[in-house]
Amino acid sequence: MEYETVIGLETHCQLKTQSKMFCACANEFGADPNTNVCPVCLGMPGVLPVPNERALQLTALTGYLLNCEVPKFAKFDRKNYFYPDVCKDYQITQFDFPSTTTGHVDFEFEGGIERVRITRAHLEEDVGKNNHFDQHSGVDFNRAGVPLLEIVSEPDIRSADMAYEYLNALKDILIYGGVSDCDMEKGMVRCDVNISVRPKGATELGTKVEIKNMNTFSGVRRAINYEVPRQIETLESGGSLVQETRRWDDDAGITETMRSKEHAHDYRYFPEPDLMPLRPSEEWLAEVRTHIVELPLARKQRFVADYGIPEQDAEVFVGNVLLGDFFEKAVDGSKNAKAVANWVINNLQAQLTETETSVDDLKFGPEAIRELVEIIDGGTISSKGGQEVFSELFKNGGSPRAIVDAKGLTQVSDTGELEKWCQDAIEANPGPADDVRNGKENAINFLKGQVMKASRGKANPQLVGETLAKLLKD
Amino acid sequence: MMLHELTLNELTARLAAGEVSSREAMQACLDRIDAVDGSINAFMSIDRDDALGQADAADERLTKGTTHAEQPLLGVPISLKDIFCVKDQPANCSSKILGNFRSPYDGTVVQKLREAGAVIFGRVNMDEFAMGSSTENSAFGPTGNPWDAERVPGGSSGGCAAAVSAQECFGSIGTDTGGSIRQPAALCGCVGIKPTYGRVSRYGVVAFASSLDQVGPMGKTVRDTATLLGAIAGHDPRDSTSVPADVPDYAAGLEGDIKGVKLGLPKEYLGEGIDPEVRAAFEAAVKQYQSLGAEIEEVSLPHAEYGVATYYILATAEASANLARFDGIRYCDRVEGDDPFALYCNTRGAGFGEEVKRRIILGTYVLSSGYYDAYYIRAQKVRTLIKRDFDRALEKVDALITPTVPYTAFKAGEKTGDPLQMYLSDIYTISCNLAGTCGISVPCGFTNDPKLPVGLQLLGKPFGEQELLKIAHAYEQSTPWHNERAAL
Incomplete structure (x- = not known):
């Protein structure tokens, strides 16, 4: 049986802001652990978040760049889960009213233009980073609270290569818009892949598997290239797939079960009571729109046309x-x-x-x-x-x-002068001249070079060729 | 008259006149605490040297000519509920879980009190994480009611109310999520105001239920709470929910008659379950208002009966998330485990008290997938209806008038076995938080035997604290109740 792959991507990108999402700490990579922290991004008792205006602008701008709607009402929600790198044990994110919805990305793929629809791009705070040592673990909260955009695609992607090209196109757009530096080395972009297979022609989607922990685009491509045959082989051998979350092991080049649907988190989303809903005004949105840039693909097409x-x-x-x-x-x-x-x-x-x-x-x-x-x-x-x-x-x-005049670089096209240079060259080089006369046409190039040299480059090369040919024929 | 017996405003007058020093006032509070707090247990910790040091600094400014017009609380000893973050000081929220935690920062209210010149001393007891109505849910032992130490002071700001009524401080700052300022003020016989949501910054206040929590002052008189409120109110860029509205000079706007003021009597509030003596005191208060020229009108709050149920869904939902951070990773007394999950369970299992656990579980439940719509969403809708009830009622009248609590201070242990009975003690106060508006409790009499204070509640329009305080002040000044002090 022939199978079709259905892929949707969730791409997390750190926004290019000076400070974090809800406090004034620097949004900076590479500082010593827990140096860019304050009571707010450490989740100390009694603190409150204050949204970063720049991050809100960049989010709306991304919406426009991805052809999204930017709704007049959006809000933040709490996503509850316990994990040491989540300082409040909930993450502030956007659940049912994100800042941007329903857009698309067009990109070149296999000689044509493909379109992947964007479900939403919503704003949230990044979490800290767990570090595991021999006897203990530590958490670095420098990254906690960095503004993070989660860009969710529709399941429009059909192959690993297409996913790869989509991600590159997305990255180019975000860099173009000044929204994110998208530096993979610094962990500024991270992806989750939702993937299923179904018999070609089927309309129902197959069982969805989510793959986490890929931090390069090539990792995404490899993970998909591993996962698709795994799913098809499971089905072909009469087995069935379970809805689950799998982890990509980049070293081993395999995906492995992380948690099944039964153990999926119940994130207990609810509206963040510490933040007012977002109601962007027309003036505010108009200001954001002044920062819209021409997208890479559009620019390329325009230059060619x-x-x-x-x-x-x-x-x-x-x-x-x-x-x-x-x-x-x-x-x-x-x-x-x-x-x-x-x-x-x-x-x-x-x-x-x-x-x-x-x-x-x-x-x-x-x-x-x-x-x-x-x-x-x-x-x-x-x-x-x-x-x-x-x-x-x-x-x-x-x-x-002016430079031509100053340097006397004007080309000599005067026939008299050219003929003299050419005559001199023929006389000084009888061998090559005979060669030309005997039909070795390429030998004329040597003579041409001699003329150019004598004229210190000023002789009109086309006329030199013509003159030499004429003289040698006579 | 002993120094500790002065009201806050009497004290500032004497400080300004140079008749007493801030150090003397502070020392009088410390002496009073030494004398009576053994039976009351309002104070959990006092940094005496720090307190006297602040008082000396205030005296120095007074000597140099700083006035109370510039710093309205200059030299005044004020106590804080154990829920406020003060730099390098503990903020235990009367819980075991925070252990030796010291706040790395000053919250906004603390900063404002400092700017106003207050001597901030002592952390007073409360129900753990502000969850309770009797201050019995404290890991540091219960607080007694100054009128009868066998009885509860109310809660959760029971320590504030007891400390004010026992004259151990000149004012106290508490928080009110469902009645936690007004209910203990009523049970202890002092004044407590819950400002409109957004009036006072919540930055630096350990959150219980973020959409309901509001900071407010407690004092011996309406004027004292007005002075305190003026000092702590105002927009704060660090609290996105605080409102950029001007803060009037509340204390300056108290005087004047209240002829023609319309007071609404919610008909739903005087049904069954109200103590006859409380009802009698309340009815007398209503008559007193009429004699002052106020017009009384019956109003309806048809969804009031759903207030307690709505509150216990929304408040616990928010609390379940707000209290998640107490996990033993960055602070709290950690109890180790083999993996993070075990560490969380051990730490939180050992650190939280029973009522806190009950509410976290309840809040987690109502937010769970499959139950969210039936509980949380439904409760949000009812909250909107309750708010609409208040808006409609307050279109017709200037304030609502109700008893604060259906009964007087109950005996310690009387309701601890029955959480629902305990929850119902906030039945008159809770809707005000759901509606987000302001409310005040003032003393309106006493029961006969035993002699226990009764509280009168007035609920005002959003950001109508000035009018509310004026209405309360007129009543207070025309009655003797605010002059009564517990015999200790």
Whole structure:
């Protein structure tokens, strides 16, 4: 029998805020254990949470970036469970009225565009981190109270690879929006996978298994690639699956039972009485909307469509927003977008990397690249001369035309002068000249090089070729 | 007159005039405690050196010319219920579980009291985690009623009421979740006000039921509680549920007649179960109001009868989460176990008292999957109806007038075997918390034999503390009850 895999993801991302969700402690990775803590995020008796305005804004912004609705009413709830890393033994989260609902993420997958629907993205507080030593355990509460966005997808994902691409697209969007740094190394993104299989064509969903404890996207992919055959084999061999939570063991590369449905937690959600419901005003939402950015996929598609540049070039401009913005200004009014893109990617980007500087540090404006392309295309200088102009431009700024004038780089297209250089080259190199005459056409390149050398690069290469050919034929 | 017998406002007048010092006032309280607290057991701990040190600092400011207009409580010894977080001081909530816990911070009310110049001394007894109506649920032993030490002072702020009535302090700050200020004030014969929810910050108050808890003062007179309330009220950015409304000068707004003030008499409150002597005292109080020019009107609170049931669902639900943090991981007297779950069970099993456990279990139950809609959601709906009852009644009248408690102080041990009977002692006070509005209890007489105080409750409009205090003050000043002191 053929099976179909059904996957939904719950992705947790730490928001990029200065301070924690409900107190003023720093939201910072890597500090010594229990140094970014206060009575509030330690859950001391008598403390109360105060919501971080920035986190609320970033949550709404994420909603817009994920094409979600941002409801006019949302609230916080308590999720009750005892665990040493949960300082209050309840987590403040959003249960039935989350800050954003019903959106979608579009992304490229296997040559097409896929859409995964987003059920909701809700705001909650991160918990501390348990550390186990030889004889005892410790809890580091630095992470406790860091604002965390849980992005829940609909079960629209059909394969491990699709899950992987979805996660990368999601990550790019969050980084693009300035919502999260999504640094996997620092545990800023964590995933739970809900996965089931069913006979192809079936409409009912199969038994759902939740997999926890994957902290890389490739881990998610591996876990799914382990879990799907496991589920299919169980069914094929006449067994049945149980609804359960499984843990991914990254070292062993397997999933194993963590707890069954019977032992599932009853989280006893109820409205958080210490916090007022959220009722974002139209003005507040309008302010948030001013921070909406163009999404990576949309940008790529627009660059390809509007400028006619190859996808790979567009991807460079998606990956490096500053460079892409620079390109857009440079190409404005240009007849040769492809050449502008080449100069920006091959020369400018390379120089910036080499000198460890950024677009903001440049001594020239984007219009200089447009001008450079113009004078090359117009035959004023050769592309080799262009390199020299660009070097000068990068070093000291100025305009390409002025540099050409100052350096005397104007290309020589005067037939008399060209003929003299060509005649000299033929006479000085009778061997190669005979080769050409005897039909070895490639030998003409050597002669061309000699002419370029004699003209110190100023000779118009195309005319040099034509002139040499004419002289050698005569 | 002995120094400890002064009201708070009499004391500040004398402090201002330089007739007494704060140290003398503080010493008078300590002497009084030494003399009478052996039988009352209101105080659980006193840092005497710290108290006298604060008093000396207050005297220094008084000498330098700081006035009570600038610091209304300058030099006044005030006691605190054992539920407030004071930096480096214990906050046991009369529970064993917190062990040697010391708060790492000052709560907002404590900060405000300090800013007002108060000498904050002593932690007074309460029902464990404010759960109870008799202060018998204390891991540190029960508190006696100053009028009869065999009887309870009420609760949960029983220590506050007993300390004020026994004249061991000039005022005390308590909390009221379902009547915990007003009920003990009534049973001990002092004044206690529960402000509107959001009027006083809850930051630094160990939470029992977050949507119902409110901090309030207890004092010998209405004026004293007005002065205290003015000092502690106000918006606090650290408490999202505190309300950014102006705080009037309550003490300055007490005077004036109350002719034409409309008082609503809830018809549901005077049914069966009320002690005849309490009823008589209450009816006399109503007559007294009429003679002061107030108009009495019958009103209806049709959902009042569901108040206690609603309360015990919502309050316990919130408490089950609020008290989860007492788990032995970061603080509390830990009792080890083989795994975290065993550690929790051992720690909480050993640390919490019976009533606290009962309410945690009840609260956990009503929030459980499958029961949530039937209990918690339903109770929230009833709460909305109760609030609507109050809104409608208070549209027609300026305040509601009721007895505070259906009976007077009962004997210790009398109701401990029957939690339901104990819960019913809050029957008149509980709806006020569910509605979120303000309420005050003032003395309105005594029973004959034994002589025990009776309390009159007035319930005001949300953020209508000023009007409520004025109505209470007019009655108080026209009756002798507030001058009566327990013979100790």
